[in-house]
């Protein structure tokens with residue numbers, strides 16, 4: 001972690017190391033600042049919410065994480081070294097699912113080409129209800 005921080009041009013501090021370590025080890029790869037704050041403090045660290053905000057924005061500027069703005073102005077972070085992908089977002093439980101569709105990628109690049117745009121990045125989010133939440137909803141209406 002220290003080498004990663006050094007390479008990105010950030011000063012190596014204990015808190016930054018812990019934070020970066022935490023983001024790399026968690027299974028859930030789409031994290032809000034609150035998720036990160038709660039998770040890291042549950043591991044026995046003592047890092048304030050504002051510090052987490054500040055460090056995540058440092059990480060973003062250094063290119064270590066990517067910030068994505070979802071509907072209702074919810075912000076999530078994910079590691080920048082993940083391959084390009086799009087998102088399915090559950091409006092009920094907030095789950096974020098990654099997917100990749102080569103056909104969508106192709107259509108998008110054709111559309112950009114058609115309009116003479118050179119593309120830096122794209123963001124495609126679909127909003128709805130995940131499978132589990134649909135099931136839960138069904139059970140509710142039966143009982």
Ligand SMILES: [Zn+2]
Nearest residue numbers: 090093130133
């Ligand atoms: Zn859901």
Ligand SMILES: [Zn+2]
Nearest residue numbers: 078085087098
């Ligand atoms: Zn993602």
